[in-house]
Amino acid sequence: MKKFPWKSSFRKLPSNFQSNLDNIESDFVKVAATKIISRKEIGDGLYAHVGLRCENDALVIDEPSIPLVGTGKWSDRNALGWDNKREDWPKVHKTWTFEAPNFGDGARNGWSMRSRTREVYQHQIFEPQGMTIVPEILDDRGDDKVVVKFEISPILSRVMPEFDLMLLWSINVLQENTGVANVFASSATHSDFLETITLEWKIFPSGTVEEVIAQLKGHDLAQNQVDFERHVQDRILFFENFKPEAYVRGQGGFGSYFGAKFSDNFVVFENLKYGNAIYLLYENWEEVSKRSRLDLLRDSDAHFDRVTHSEGWQLRLKALLQDKLHEFGLGPRRRMRKSTRRGR
Structure with missing residues (x-):
């Protein structure tokens, strides 16, 4: 797993984030944060994985991309998906298929696929979410310090299923990759939101x-x-x-x-x-x-x-x-x- 010089993630929503969220009246929320970064850190490639780099002494922002696997637990889930076992849900019957030897001797009688059904815990499946991090340079005066905003795309809606989990997930993806995160009201419309999810x-x-x-x-x-x-x-x-x-x-x-x-x-x-x-x-x-x-x-x-x-x-x-x-x-x-x- 790639190591960065900042706190990797949060187990639960920090109290100051919750306070900011409580003060947001909009239905739509964006996960973003600003950070003062040294030009040397950018030149050394510390933020190249989120598309912020230096080329011939000029700052360059690449097209948004999905954070790399290996950046952190939440980034891995964002790229690969997440199988969340729910022991608090009722069990269901599931069928497994497996290869087994015929008459106990595969070398002599060959192998065939068999099926078995039993009662198991349900799993909550999350497809890869495909969140991207969008950097934006807010202030660059040519000296050693640069002010950069990092924002997660897409935005979130309070009425979406599992909003609390998705908010924590988004915050941790940003935190793992940039070392900063926060929540803000979004000016997006309902149509803007639907375009990102439909x-x-x-x-x-x-x-x-x-x-x-x-x-x-x-x-x-x-x-x-x-x-x-x-x-x-x-x-x-x-x-x-x-x-x-x-x-x-x-x-x-x-x-x-x-x-x-x-x-x-x-x-x-x-x-x-x-x-x-x-x-x-x-x-x-x-x-x-x-x-x-x-x-x-x-x-x-x-x-x-x-x-x-x-x-x-x-x-x-x-x-x-x-x-x-x-x-x-x-x-x-x-x-x-x-x-x-x-x-x-």
Whole structure:
């Protein structure tokens, strides 16, 4: 973990922050702070990770980027997501898939994927939040000291789910990376806030790999996505084995989602920008599609499964898909008849 010469984070909201928050009448809150920094510190690269650096003796501000993994616990959660075990919630039944030897001897009889269901604690899943730190030089008189404002994007709304947690999360991301943090009223409007959190969902009919990729590329899904075409092609080839009725994509400031729709109550998707897990969602898709990206998976895992991209994830996803298709009456025979009627 990268070490900085300042306090890394807070376990709870400091009292002076709470006092400032209590005096804010606006529904919208921004996490920001100003700091007097020496030009030498900037030249030495102390703030290069947040886009503030020195080039030929001139101060340079780069485009905002997500704080690096390894900066601190809250920065890691911001970039990778967070699986929060809730022992205070009722237990639910969950299914696991695993590879096991046939008849006790894998070398002789081979291996196959098995499933097991048991009662477990629920987990609250937070997708990567994608917060960025935006620096702004407020005062530079050419001497050794520079006044800089650091601000977290996006802003927060008091009515958003888990506001207290998201406020602490934002404050700690800023604190870990800059050594300062505070809260202020934001002049943003409701529309400004919605633009930072909403996802535009589109559904594309199933087709050939080339047709689906062409449709997705035509809707800016590939923007800022490394190896987009190869990534989506791999997923489509995988999904086509299970005959999805359509493909889905969600696009917004947060990132891009892509997946396959098997029915109104069964959608499989992942975030292309981060790609750390694939989600199998079982709630009604019409309802889920109206959620903001902040609400999309900030929920208990009682109604979805999450397959992280660790070793063997394709086999685990395949076994789980087969189980769920059978459970929802979407087994191979029914899916094949449906594909034949479409002339596939």
